[in-house]
Amino acid sequence: MIKVLIADDQALVRGGFRVLIDSEPDMTVVGEASDGATAAELARTTGPDVILMDVQMPGVDGIEGIRRVVADPALAGVRILILTTFDEDEYAIAGLRVGASGFLLKNTEPEQLLHGIRVVAGGEELLSPGLTRRLIARMTIPSTAINHDVFAQLTTREREVVALAAQGLSNEEITRELVISPATTKTHISRALTKLDARDRAQLVALAYRHRLIEPS
Structure with missing residues (x-):
């Protein structure tokens, strides 16, 4: 309930x-x-x-x-x-x-x-991905303030999953894109949240944009 x-x-x-x-x-x-x-x-x-x-x-x-x-x-x-x-x-x-x-x-x-x-x-996906992605893109910081080491502790696969989440993909879509199991996708998201000390998926995506894991369109 x-x-x-x-x-x-x-x-x-x-x-x-x-x-x-x-x-x-x-x-x-x-x-x-x-x-x-x-x-x-x-x-x-x-x-x-x-x-x-x-x-x-x-x-x-x-x-x-x-x-x-x-x-x-x-x-x-x-x-x-x-x-x-x-x-x-x-x-x-x-x-x-x-x-x-x-x-x-x-x-x-x-x-x-x-x-x-x-x-x-x-906690699986952001609401209104297009709107949220556009808004978070506006939260990016100047290039001089980018910290590329933010994602150094993530594995290659975890970085891929976070990048796809930042593009607005749901867990189901990430699973299909990377050809992995739904459980594996959830595990990667969970580990990324823990490693980056992010409260939820919204903050995880915000970090991806702010520190240029992906570039806002």
């Missing part, structure tokens, strides 16, 4: 998400919050797997809410999916920088939202 916490300042929006999520046999809503501070507090008591976090909320906004969740060692396993009505890169970039695992607009189809929750909860 995937436990979901909803953070949005509009009660109607929270109610709509709750009905949608609770209608799924493998999901349940464990709490609702109207700002980032309450979301972080509720996360400690409800133990969600995924937080749906609105960005613009009064008082403590979603970005600060994400920062508080990520900074709490007790919430290390919580994944955060940014939800916003604003299709602007800055919100997604800010969220990814502080630890969000994905980005989705509120006007997405219900099926896509539910799929996104499952994806983030499983």
